[in-house]
Amino acid sequence: MLFWYILCTAFSTTSALTDWSSVFYSVIYTSVPTIVVGILDNDLSHKTLLKYPKLYDAYNLQLFWITMIDTLWHSLVLFYIPFFTYKESSIDIWSMGSLWTIAVVILVNIHLAMDIQRWVFITHAAVWGSIIVYNTNRTC
Template sequence: MTDYWVLIFFNLLFTSVPPIIYGVLEKDVSAETLLQLPELYQSGQHSEAYSPLTFWITLLDAFYQSLVCFFVPYFTYQGSDIDIFTFGNPLNTAALFIILLHLVIESKSLTWIHMLVMVGSILSYFFFALAFGALCVTCNPPSNPYWIMQKHMLDPVFYLVCVLTTCIALLPRFLYRVLQGSLFPSPVLRATYLDRLAPEERAEALKKWRGTAKITQMASNYAGQSAAKSGRPEAGLSAALPVRSVTACAVEQEDLPTCETVLDVDYSEQVSQR
């Protein structure tokens, strides 16, 4: 559906540099935040980003994108008299935009270097396609890419196919990231939000984070000690402890010693009752 020179440069040049830049410059959390919240390293230690569930979701998403990338142009040009290379041109163009915008969705630290590389990839693709279609009349017989991109760039249907294919292909991934960030953000994602705050707000948020983590750890330790002494399941006492209210106290009142005292009193009362 496309000339092999276009395929070679598609993988070698147009879509190779952006993932490399993404891998080199991508940064979830700043170094200052990591120094103050070392527990964020647990996600890497537990391989949370490379779980089997993540693998299968990514595999299914890639399969879905490939189906969209083929069938949207297929149904658009169904019944027309275009040749196979003219049909393959919008597939390649849509695939390029899907790959680049997928990186934008996954990136957590976009910089001007990312944008420069992506714009350069798009411009280099169109420049090569236009030059190849204008100069290479019989470079690779029996294929004939002559003037294909030039004709498509004058056709509004070509732009509609590229935009529609890209949006439909990336919609599930985009919705997944939106719901993940809104409903069940990971600790790393929450820490990423802290880096976007003003210095004063960031310092206050870090104070609340550490206070909440300390209270939760104390409640867990108390529950474990009580379960070990009484021989009862740990979940019973853990559920009885007012962990949620004490944590809210640490966050809302910003008074960690007071909250610790309340927790100690509640724990002592429950142990004496038992």
């Protein structure tokens, strides 16, 4: 999504994100839920996966390009809807960056939630908790 910001600012060096927001986005808001789900949401045992390596064939070139198009679509929507909505307002760039970041955090966690096969307390805490933690840190 920041690609569209760079294009709109003509490749200037200004940033829409604070340094802490950028670090926490990568470390806490999206990676922790993914790691928790990856550890806890096991459909098949490691023995089964090693015994049947063809199970990995589900991810192919067609699925890759569908994922790339989906990602492009989401980035355009998440960037340009707030951009045009607040274009004539007095909102500052860091507030806009916070809006873009929360949109991405919510989208990433909703995509993750759609892939979860087995919900337990810790997966709920990781997925929904990252959204809540972001909103709590943003308003402080």
